[in-house]
Amino acid sequence: MAEYSISQLSKEFEVTTRTIRHYEELGLLAPARRGQTRVYSPADRTRLKLILRGKRLGLSLDDSREIIDMYEPGKTNIDQLNKLIGAIQTQRHKLNQQLDDISMLLKDLNKAEADCIKALKSSGLT
Amino acid sequence: MAEYSISQLSKEFEVTTRTIRHYEELGLLAPARRGQTRVYSPADRTRLKLILRGKRLGLSLDDSREIIDMYEPGKTNIDQLNKLIGAIQTQRHKLNQQLDDISMLLKDLNKAEADCIKALKSSGLT
DNA sequence: CAACTGCTTTACGTTAACGTAAAAGTAATA
């Protein structure tokens, strides 16, 4: 089964069909057509997956498009390749910052939870 | 110096004063006043820092408010404590998911970069 | 063949997170 309908993808990734069409409007997806109907390839499915992953990371759709385009072949121009490497490093920097943020937040959450549990216990003893 | 003006914070965190006031409108900050002028305590500064960290992680301001409120004392009610622990676990789940997403993205970026460099080298040999 | 079911386009509406501009108060400084 190397094909997906829009509603199949919509169900699999728990987004509306409107959302998927929206991504196409913005040029992030370009599924084939059978007549008028959109037909999604596994590659299209992967692109969608990447977009949604980007969303979870707080990237804008434009950011996601940039990242996704990095994976595309046909970047023959040397300047483009260099630009790409720069973009990749920028993204990596952002992601590493996020890692720091997350670890700090997790630490805070652990402390908050510990305080909570402590408060619960002492209330049980009152 | 246990005090900050709005423009001080604005410069330190590289956001506009409008942004800081916006957070106050939404109830995320509540600085003291000297006359009409806002006066920010170190605690206020920390709250702002947490908000911005949340933003970098893709949280909504409402999400951030929830998390920040977790650190507040005075949560005497047992039901509230339990609800809090639940919320903490939800957040932790989301963060762990983000960690997975990031590690996958970093992996992809590494591959994209390697491909790039490879393409550059082969182009140099042509 | 009528009624679903699922797909399509078109287009206006909505929410979050601020931006931007206007008008005015206050305090230090030239």
Next chain:
DNA sequence: TATTACTTTTACGTTAACGTAAAGCAGTTG
């Protein structure tokens, strides 16, 4: 004292990322 630098409130504007509704085509199912 006039200007400069900072602050305030009020309020309309903007962008991203969809939501939602309307109207219609295409296949198949009772």
